[in-house]
Amino acid sequence: MKVLVYSTRGFERPYIDAANNSKHELSFISDSLSSATAIKAVGYDAISIFSSDEACFLTLEKLRSFGVKYISLRSVGYDNVNIKAAKREGIKVANVPxxxxxxxxxxxxxxxxxxxxxxxxxxxxxKRFNFDLNYLTGFDLNGKTVGIVGTGRIGSVMTKIMNGFGCTLLGYDVQEDNLLEERYGLQYVPLETLCENSDIISLHVPLNSDTHYMINEDLLDKMKPSCYLINTARGAVVNTEDLIKALESKSIAAYGMDVYENEKGLFFKDLSREIPEDDMLLKLIAMPNVLVTGHQAFLTTEALKNIAETTIYNLDCWEKGTTSDNEIIT
Incomplete structure (x- = not known):
């Protein structure tokens, strides 16, 4: 199968090449998929895209007219793909769940x-040879209450880790996991109750119509002034404007973020020679109680290997005329 791999980063290509083992004819480009770059897929049977790519209706319409039949995502999330439009255009889509x-x-x-x-x-x-310990005081995690929003695969691992620190665990999810209750003493509560009682809140939900701006002014106001909020889920799960107000008013103590609602066009790029025109991001980066990483939580050798192998597996299934286990159905 002839495949165009969009948004290729240097760190992932060796893993994709190894997983492919010369089975498919792969072409790699650093360009992100958009309606403007869809034309690069002319002559290809399939494309592979990352979470920063955009497969809207117009893009999918163009891809189909260019002969693309399959999209293999190199990510768990697929909110950047219009799945209904893909189905309408006859394009099959699979992710790395x-x-x-x-x-x-x-x-x-x-x-x-x-x-x-x-x-x-x-x-x-x-690094400045300043060994003064003033202003560096933290707190013990042991005994603190941790609220885990989303207790699926990632949230379950977070539950296990924080249990090891000796934390009291609160959980919120539309589907409760009895095993987490039995093994780690996690107690499921309404989201408002979780926000009111947690010293630390960690977000692990997908982005959809139900979770968009899930963390907003109302819930931020319910959090403790000493609360630490951590987001490694999706940027738009948090209303950034409301978050900045909460940080400035000291309604919460700190924010750790690996994702940002306006990260498209910013993250995964070297912008060190220019200043991004994004006031909210600049404010967050400037705050001493905010720690920002650029969507790198997935970046481990194990994860890259699994992503590459699953991406190629999806392509293998389609070439054989079988349905991939990871195919996304509306």
């Missing part, structure tokens, strides 16, 4: 620990 929940959950913990123990500030001080 579980590449490494450990990678995401462990990164959430890394953000929390770095914020809590002031590791960024401490390291900057040491």
């Amino acid at each position: 579980a590449y490494s929940p450990y990678a995401i959950a462990e990164h959430a913990v890394a953000l929390l620990l770095a914020l809590n123990r002031k590791l960024i500030e401490a390291n900057a001080n040491i």
Whole structure:
């Protein structure tokens, strides 16, 4: 099968090549998929895209007219693909439903620990030979209440990790997991109750119509002034304008983010020679109680290997005329 791989990054190509093992004819480009770049897929049977690519109705219409029949996502989320339009155009779409929940959950913990123990500030001080410990006080995680919003694959791993720290666990999900209750003592509560009682809140939900701006002014106002909020899910799960107001008014203590609602066109690029025209992001980066990483929670060798293997598996199934287990159905 002839496949065009959009948004190729240097760190992932060796894993894709190894998983492919010369089975498919792959072409790699760094361009993101959009209605403007869809024309690059002329002559290809399939494309592979990342979470930063955009497969809207217009783009899908063009892809179909160019002969593209399949889209293999290199991500769990598929909110960047108009699935109904893809079905209407006869384009099959498959994702990578579980590449490494450990990678995401462990990164959430890394953000929390770095914020809590002031590791960024401490390291900057040491580089200036400043060994003063003032303003570097953190708190023990042991005994704290952690609210886990979304207890699926990633949230389950987060539950296990925070249980190991000796935390009291609250959970919120539309589908409750009895095993987490039995093993780790997690207690499911309404989202408002979770926000009111948690010292730490970690977000692990997909982005959809129900979770868009799930964390907004109303819920932020319910959180403790000492609350640490961690987001490794999707940027638009949090209303960024409301979040900045909460941080400025000290309604919450800190925010750790690996995702941002306006990250498209910013993240995954080197913009060190220019200043992004995004006031909200600039404000967040400037705040001492905010830690930002650029959508790198997935970036482990294990996750990259699993993503590549599943991407090629989806292509293998389609070439054989079979249905992939990971095919997304409306």
